[in-house]
Amino acid sequence: MSKDIYFDREQVVELLNDLSRALGARNTRAEIFLVGGSAMSLCYSPRRLTRDLDAVFEPKTIVYEIASEIANARNIPGSWLNDGVKGFLHGDDPEANVFFESEWLTVRVASPRYLFLLKAFASRIGGDEDDLKTLWPLTGFNNVAEALTALEKAYPHVELPPRSKFLLLELFSPPLPPPHLAP
Numbered sequence: 001m002s003k004d005i006y007f008d009r010e011q012v013v014e015l016l017n018d019l020s021r022a023l024g025a026r027n028t029r030a031e032i033f034l035v036g037g038s039a040m041s042l043c044y045s046p047r048r049l050t051r052d053l054d055a056v057f058e059p060k061t062i063v064y065e066i067a068s069e070i071a072n073a074r075n076i077p078g079s080w081l082n083d084g085v086k087g088f089l090h091g092d093d094p095e096a097n098v099f100f101e102s103e104w105l106t107v108r109v110a111s112p113r114y115l116f117l118l119k120a121f122a123s124r125i126g127g128d129e130d131d132l133k134t135l136w137p138l139t140g141f142n143n144v145a146e147a148l149t150a151l152e153k154a155y156p157h158v159e160l161p162p163r164s165k166f167l168l169l170e171l172f173s174p175p176l177p178p179p180h181l182a183p
Contacts, residue, residue, distance in 0.1 A: 005077060018073075018074075019067070019070065019081075020100075020103075020104050022070065026066075028062055030059060030105050031058055032057040032106070034054070035089070037049070037050030037131075039109045044112060044115075052079055054082065060083070067081040090114075091154075093111050097109045112135045115131075116141075120151050121160070147168055148168060
């Protein structure tokens with residue numbers, strides 16, 4: 001099994017369908033809130049690939065058991081569905097979109113603004129710039145100052161990493177006018 005497996009949008013949907021069927025076989029209902037690359041792929045950037053599905057979900061134990069079974073059956077990494085992102089989430093997302101719903105599974109995807117703030121907080125250089133650029137027009141922010149204020153409100157008990165501020169300024173500040181050249 002390769003460490004460098006990426007899932008496209010269609011494969012993410014297949015995995016969610018597998019999960020739903022397995023939940024049905026156990027007569028168990030689950031809810032998932034997706035963020036990260038899988039959310040980007042499903043709702044905001046359909047050609048985007050993702051290594052895993054970053055999410056929070058309930059019931060955790062059963063979903064993890066089923067995810068492990070799916071990983072074994074599909075020969076994919078056992079971490080294809082994980083809740084490692086839970087420490088970065090900034091509360092509920094009342095604007096989350098229901099992407100998938102079956103009798104056994106509801107999958108909500110983070111709204112553009114929520115996902116933007118999450119990615120801005122993480123601000124992984126070489127990893128989040130394209131997603132931030134894709135999400136920016138969907139957030140409703142008019143300028144970097146608004147985005148930074150929202151970021152500070154989303155994470156009030158944490159000092160924002162300097163890289164978050166620098167990345168937003170670099171990506172979304174208007175370019176400086178060319179210097180005036182003396183004749």
